Amino acid sequence: MPVLDVRAFNRVRPAFGGAVLLALAVVAGTAPPDQAAPAYRCSRSVQTIDDAGYSGPWPDDWEMTVRVCAARSGPTLRTYAEARWDGPAYQALDDPTILDGARLRVQIRQRDGAVVASQDSSGIESRMEDSNGQGGHNGTFRTPTLSHRAAPGAHADAVLLLDWHGDGRGYSSYQYGSSPVV
Known part of the structure; x- marks a missing residue:
């Protein structure tokens, strides 16, 4: 899993920064679901x-x-x-x-x-x-x-x-x- 570099987000205002970091962490940790193999x-x-x-x-x-x-x-x-x-x-x-x-x-x-x-x-x-x-x-x-x-x-x-x-x-x-x- 790729490491998320959050240094650029340290300059974001505190009231908004936490939500951005949380959203980015959720998106970065989410992979598209694997397509199930067809049932033969x-x-x-x-x-x-x-x-x-x-x-x-x-x-x-x-x-x-x-x-x-x-x-x-x-x-x-x-x-x-x-x-x-x-x-x-x-x-x-x-x-x-x-x-x-x-x-x-x-x-x-x-x-x-x-x-x-x-x-x-x-x-x-x-x-x-x-x-x-x-x-x-x-x-x-x-x-x-x-x-x-x-x-x-x-x-x-x-x-x-x-x-x-x-x-x-x-x-x-x-x-x-x-x-x-x-």
Whole structure:
């Protein structure tokens, strides 16, 4: 907190000086109130996704849980998505050939379903290809927060886009449920 230098006020008449010093002390000690963080409301959905690039005898399903959260601050809707997965155990550790690409897209939709803003996050690919010391692929990824003006009744949703290595089909999309309306 800054120190208030009152030397200049020593010349103020005593009848008025005390009130000025008190007022300055109150103003100097008062900071603007912190704006409260918006209260996020979230929904969660789960899908079991097959690794389309693998057709061997071992289990290859990924259980993907995506939580979509949204909050309103005046006319602005803020949203993010967080993915958690329980993937299979592959022989190779930290295998960069599981996916050719992966993105987690978060979208803001108006009440009528029209997308007014979207943001893709590609950092999920390397996280999904990382493993623990036994080859298990479990982890989490959170998108940056997307902010956009949206009318009342708007909500957010997420789409997981995966391009499995070796399947030749390009990106497959997996739609995840929407946040509560905010």
